[in-house]
Structure formats: structure tokens, C-alpha cells
Amino acid sequence: MSVRRPRATLAAGLLTSTVMAGLLTAAPAHAVVGTATKEGSYAFTAKLDIGGGERSCTAALVEQQWLVTAASCFADNPEQGFTVAAGAPKLKTVATIGRTDLTRDGGTTANVVELVPRTDRDMVMAKLDKRVTDIAPVNLGLSAPQQGEDVFISGYGRAKDEWVPDRLHYAKFGVGAVKDTTVGLDGKADNAVVCQGDTGAPAFRDVGGRYELVGVNSRSWQGGCFGNEDEKRKGAVDTRADDIAGWIQSVSSRTLLERANWKNAKHLASGYFTGGSAGGKRRMDLFVVWADGSASLYQGADHNDPKYPFSAEHKIANAGSYWKDARAVTGGSFTSSGSDGITVRWASGKLSTYTHVDQNGVHDEKALAYSDTWKRARLITAGRYTANALRDDLLVLWDDGSTSMYSDTDTNGVRKESQLTNADKGWQNAAQISSGEFTGKKTADLVIRWNDGDTTVFPGVDTAGYHGRTRIRPVDSAWKNGQVLTVGAFAANIRPNDILIRWNDGNVSYYPGVDAEGTHGEVQLVG
Template sequence: MPVSRTRAAWSAGLLATAVGTGLLTAAPASAVAGPSAKDGSFPFVAKLDIGGERSCSATLVEKQWLVTAASCFADDPAKGFKVAAGAPKLKTTAVIGRADLTRDSGVVADVVELVPREDRDLVMAKLDKPVTGVAPASLGFSAPLAGEELWAAGYGRTKSEWVPDNLHYAKFTAGAVKDTSLGLTGKAEDAVLCKGDTGGPAFREVGGRYELVGVNSTSWQGGCFGNEDETRKGAVEARVDDIAGWVQSVSSRTLLSRSNWKYAAHTASGYFTGDSHDGKRRMDLFVVWQDGEATLFQGADHDDPKQPFSAEYKIADKGSYWRDARAVTGGRFTESGSDGITVRWASGKLSTYTHVDEKGVHDEKTLARSDSWKNARLITAGRFTSNALRDDLLVLWEDGSTSMYSDTDVNGVKKESQLTKADNGWKNAVSIAAGEFTGKKTADLLIRWNDGQAQLFPGVDTAGYHGSRITVRPVGSAWKNTRTLTVGSFTAPGKAPDDLLIGWNDGNVSYYPGIDADGTHGEVQLVG
């Protein structure tokens, strides 16, 4: 092995667990004879330069987070992969979305924090800024099966290049799956993981998207440049699939704080990206910003109460048609198993999008298109009738009157029940939201008034509002400073009572778990 070292090569061989009569040297992910990714394949793979002394590969799993091998940052990888949490000891620069390193595409960012996983060769690396224009890899939650075909990719050596300028990739076959590790064998004779590939991804392809299941840890490196005499070519990956929830928990820490909530215009909650009946995942949050940008925050399936969301997706860019949205609500408008969004536009058009996912809103159904709907000031969807499969729509008009439209999927907005008449105190309402708070047969209505008071109307139905109002916040409370108010299952998936998420005028974000007839029960600050 040559004595000289460059930025793209490890400064020393990384010794790992003894296998048979030999030793595995750390070096995970690029194929010796695999094609280079000049076509822009797998843009989520990153190149790490660690202090100008070491080079590794990594995977973008969230806009501001990479996952890679902890051994990349260890003082002496031959003695183990343990690293301290916090800032890396050596200045570390990541290049993301640049398959050809001789070009200036992609994003360059510094690693500012390490969050190691104690039980395997894996670490989360936080970037100093979010990565835009590159879609993160998805996380696989199911274990690889022995014999399953997987991809591996990285910026390491090939059989003829000491310091390649391109990302390389190849197909591998999964071997033994253990508690924290996974074996890999190249499908082609010369598909091998080499030095510089440590930390790169092993992933499966599912319906045109890629799910990360492993991080390259060690390899025999048979046939790699500088290791031509070695004939063994197997590799070992640190598993990711069994700790995908932990990865989400770590990477979701920066989700909400990246947005300036002073400029949030509308919010809507729902199980947009998955069904609520699995009881595992919390609700998603759809946000429309003043400049027309729209964002979807996917609900998390981990247990960290301060991290209710696991991923962020841009639905629309600044200046989009969402600038014309005047009222937005989420709800179940079909029996498809997922929720949709209803929007009242500035033109007087009322639309329902029955399907929402990380790519946008789909399957628009126009419910109304008239000047009269320009007077619909606030809307909310909830279970106000006996139909448990689809929600109804409650509207607060400019004149203070309120109406309910039962089962808009079937009836549109033709079946109207007037609940309150015009010229009453409802003109002072600034927010309304339906939710399951008191255990009644139908949904409750939460109202925030312009004086800071918030009240619950229990068990609303087509006959109107029943029982005594329940005061959640008194007149003059800090809730006068509320910018957005969203009801949903943000702490206990699919279970009542619902929670309340508030975006404040100062840009902070909080939620109140489990609001019920006794009011709120503590505040969890998410941003601020």
C-alpha cells in the first residue's frame, strides 16, 4: 500500500473485527467497476473532507442532516468507532449533489455537530445550513432479506483510481442480517467497496425512490487500488432500518426552526402522507406562507414529544398560486384512508384536494365558484354528523353567521345548515378549529376571539352549538398573539383528546397536548 496520502484517501488503513485469518479494513461504498454517476444519479450521496486528512462518503437524510460512519471521525478507527457528541474535532466539509467533483453543482456545507449512535458504526452529522435542490434519501423501516438486491454508492477508490472525481455505484446482494449489521456481496465480480467509501449508503429501490437501509462500515477491498493482492470482497454495513425512528428523531430537531413563523398565513393538519389507523404516526402539518410558498411537515413515528415531525417537503415555491388562499383546512373528505385539504380562494372558488403527499396536492374537486364564497372568512372540517367516514365543513362568514355543509364529498356545499345568524358576537372570532376534545358523539369547536379568550363548544352538530362554553384561555391571555392555530394528533397518534399547535406572532411555535374539558395541560415549546 502506498505510503503517501491525499485528501481523498484515508491516512491509514482502518482495522476492524477479525474474520477468519485476516482483518477487515474499513472502507465502504463505491464499486470498483461500477459506473460513475455523471448522469446525476443518487444526488443524496455526499462527499466528506475531514480536516484535509480523511475522506468519507455520507447520505443526506434531511435537509440539514447527513448519516455516515462514526469511524470516519474516530481518533484511531482501528481501536473502535466511538466518537464524542458535539462539534467534530477536525473541520469537516460536505459536498452534496455533485456526482462530478470537477464541477460546481450541488451544495457545499460544513458539519457543525455530530450525534453518534453508541451501538454501531454510525453517526448523524448536522450541516451549518439546509441543503436545497437535493431530495434526501428516504429511510427504510423494513430489514433487508438475505439475497435481496441493494445498491451501494460512494466516492472511494476504484481498481484504477486513487482519487476518483466521480461518484460510483453498483448492485450488491444482502447477506447475513444481524442485530446491528448487514453483510454485502457484489453482484458483479469486480463490484467491491473501497477506501473512501466509508459512511456511504446501501439502499433499495422501491417504486422509483430509494430507501436507505445501511451505512458502509468495513470491507475486504479485494482488487481495490492499493489492495490488488487481496481476493476477498465482502463488506459489512451498519444497519439503519432498525433505528430509522432514531434517525428521524435526531434529524427532525431543525425542521420547524428553519422557517420564519412570523410569515405563516394558513395551516392545516391531517394524515396526508399515510393512514391514521396504524396508530404509529402523528399528523402531518401543511403550511401556506405569505409569499405563496407551501410546505408539508410529515408527522413523526418516534416518541420524542418535542419533535412531532420527521421530514419537510416543499409543495410550492415562493410566488405560487397559494398566495391567493384565504382559508385552508384539512380533513377526511373521501373514504380513501388519507386526508385532504379544502381551500377558499380569493376569487370565491372553493376547492377540495382529496389527496396530498410530499409531491403536492392532487385530485382537485371544485365545490363552489361564486362571489358569495368570497365572504367565507374562516373554515374548518370536522366530524359534525353521524358519518364517521368523511368530515363536514363549518364556515364562519364575514357577517358573523355560521353554516355547516354535511359530507362535502357527496353533497358538495348544497346541503347547508345555518347554525348562527348574522350580526352577532361571532364577528370577533379570529380562529376556528374542529377537534375531538370532550368525548362527545360529534366534534367540538375551538374558537379564539380577538380579545385573547379561547373557548370550546362541545358536541357541535347540524342543530347548532350545545351545552355551556368551556373557557380554555381567559380574556386578555397571551393567545392574543397567536398567528396560526392548528388542531391535530401531534403527540398520541389517532387518539383523543386532540392537541393544539400554535404559531406565535414573534415566530415561536408551541403545542398544548391533550386539550379537554379542563382546558390546556402544559405547553411544549418547539421553536423559540
């Protein structure tokens, strides 16, 4: 669902808290005083009904099944602190997400079934009992707010002249004092105020139409809010989210992979598709083609928890799409852009590459080859097998057991072929191939899982062929139960690479830091 940029002026107050003994203290709020939002704007904002009308707060959707809000919304006595127990909330909590006008239908309603609090600040993650698939979550801001920076707050709290507003409101605020866990905010207009009911409301920056979460509301003076007209102070204090974005990701990642039926994962391809790079922090993304023809992109995480290597799922194609005709898929780059794309061998014999892949799909398809010959390409993988530091090479295993490498490949097509092996019945037993960096050689290594469970690394493959082999799994090993594998940086953005496998029972795991000595432990992702 698209969102629209707000108008520059603000009309009503935002989040709510209560003033005790001259100090700001947290208490569940009702709505942001400011301008009523246009339909569909800031759809990631959620209204929380806690205890059947006993309390009201605001939250933000950060993943399809997770909200972030203020812990004080769930505390036994919010005026005395924000401590809240992990687990199911004590009071029934219903979240309404993406409904600008609460008197209308639309958006999604879900129950909050689990709370995961922070102990060092007024923040809690709230798990929903179902996924929200038609609303884009707010992006996590990774940079600290700067004094004087403009941010927006959207909330369902009490307004200037409404006790319980029916519409989402928003307002613009300026960043004041930035501390270790909090950030002070001041309204940019007289009617920009955080009111009761806005506790937990998201503060976010607008970066060219991309909204990045800065924090969630914790406390406010509520000056000018309905019922608090005599109070002149209008500042607010938010709990920072930028410095714990990794924690937010790691919590929301817990339900990410288990939601899918991984027995239906037909093709896996890894790469730096969504902005990660070899020199950055983010781990590799995973592109999945499912048996029904749908496709998903799992975005690599920025945090370092090895159990949760992905931070979000983006639906790329629905069931029955053209992806049902994909016969072999690999991640790699045949451009000099620095980011990876997806290369596909189709049932028709067409070989094509999508030079750009992001959360919205695959883009800029280039045909590399189109002939009956390419129907014989049983397995393909892209990797840096030659000295070309800007583009990958394509290695192909044909149906007769021969192998070829296409170097100097770009978006104009495959041209320079080097035959690495002749037809060989033994090589027809190769079940999967993938490219990676395991041995520290100047060129990429090839890993092959054979039908009998034997798994082999061929170090430093180049146009001259193969230069030795290392067995990392013996014949008749459990790896004979693997169905699909890919190589990538999943444990951390480092080398040597990891091998991720989807097993025949639908479980998924990866082996971190595979090298010439073999595998070193297993991280179970699903199952």
C-alpha cells in the same frame, strides 16, 4: 433532482476498510468499485473530505441539513473502534452532495459543523452549515433487511483501477447475516466490492424507484480494490439504519422548524396527507401558507419525541404563487380515500378542495362552490360532525357572525346546509376556528379562539347545533396573542387532539391532549 435506476451489472468496488489480524476493522474508505453512475443518479450520496485530504468517506443526505455516515470516519483511531465525541468535528470536514463527477460544478458544498453519534453502533449524524434545497434526501427504510434481498451501495471510494476516483460508483449486493446492529453484504458480481473511501456509504433498496436507506458501510475486506488485489474476500459489513430510523428522524428534526420565519405563517392546516392514518404510527402533517404566497408541507414524524413532531419540510409552492390569494384553509377529506386533502376559500369567492397532498404538491383540485356568497366565508374548518364515517363536513363562520354546516359534502360540491346560528356580533369576535376530538363525543368538537384570549370548546357539534361549551382558556389569557392555530395529533398519534399555535412574536408551540378539563402543558417548538 431526479435519479436514474442503475444497470444490473456492476463494475467496481464500493466501501473501504482495513483488515487487521484476519478480522474486518473499520477505517475510512475511498470509493465503491462498480459502475460509474450516470449524471444526477443517487444525488443524495455525499463525499466527505476530512482534514483537508487526511481522510475520505462517503455519507447520505437524510434531511436538508443532515447527513448520516459511519462514526469511525471521525474516530481518533478507527482501527480501535468507532467512539467519537458529540459536537464539532476535530478536523475540518467538507461535504460535497449531489456532484456525480467531482471534476465538475453542480451539487452543494457545505461544512460539517456538528456530530451526533450513536453509542451502540458505527453511525453518526453530521449537521451541515447550510441547507441542501435542490437534492431530494434518501428515504428512511423502516423494515429490516431480509437475507437474500438485493440492495445497492453508492460511494466515492477507491475503485478497481483508480486510487482516488473522480466519479460516484455504485454496485448491487445481496443481504447476508442480519444482526442486531449490523448486516452482512456480498457482491452480486465479481467486481462488486466496497473499497477504501466508501466507509459511511449508503446501502439502499430500490422500491419502484423510491430509494430507502438500509444502512451505512462500516467494514469491508476490499478484495480486488486498487492496492489490495491479492485479497480474495469481498464481503462488507454495514451498520443498520432501519431499526433506528426514529432516532435519525429525531436528530434531523432539530433544525427543521427553526429555519423558517414563523411570523410569516399565514394559514395552518393539519391532516394525514403523506401516508399517515388514524390507525398508524405517523403523526399528522402540517400544511403552511406563508405571507409571500409560498407554501410548505411539514411531514409528520414516525418517532415519539414530542419536541420534534415533524421529520421533513417539502416546498409546495414558491413566493408569489396563487397561494397568496388564499383567505381560509383547512385540512380534511371529502372523499373516501382515507387520506386528507386541503380545502381553500379563495379571494375570488371560489371554494375548492385538493383531494391529494404529498411531498410534490397539491393535486386533483375540485371546485366545491364559486359565488360572491363565499367571499363572506371568513373562517372554515372540516371535521366529522355527522355520522358519515367516510367524509368530513365543512363548518363555516360567516362575516356577519352566523355559522353553517355543510354535511354530505363530496367532490361534487357543497349541498346540504344546516344553519347553526344566526347573525351574531359576538361571534364576529372569533379569531380562529378548528375541528378536533377533545371530549370523546360521537361527533367532532369545535374549538374557537376569541380576540380577547378566551378559548372555547363546543363538544359534539352536529347539524342540530351546539350542545354546551367548555372554556379552556379565560378572557384576557395569553392566548389573545395567538395568530393562527390548528388542531391535530402532534404529540403522538392518539386522542384527545393537540392544539398548535403560531404566536404574534413568531414562536410556535402546541398543547398536547387538550380535553374537557382544558390544556395540560405546553411544548415549545420555535422560540
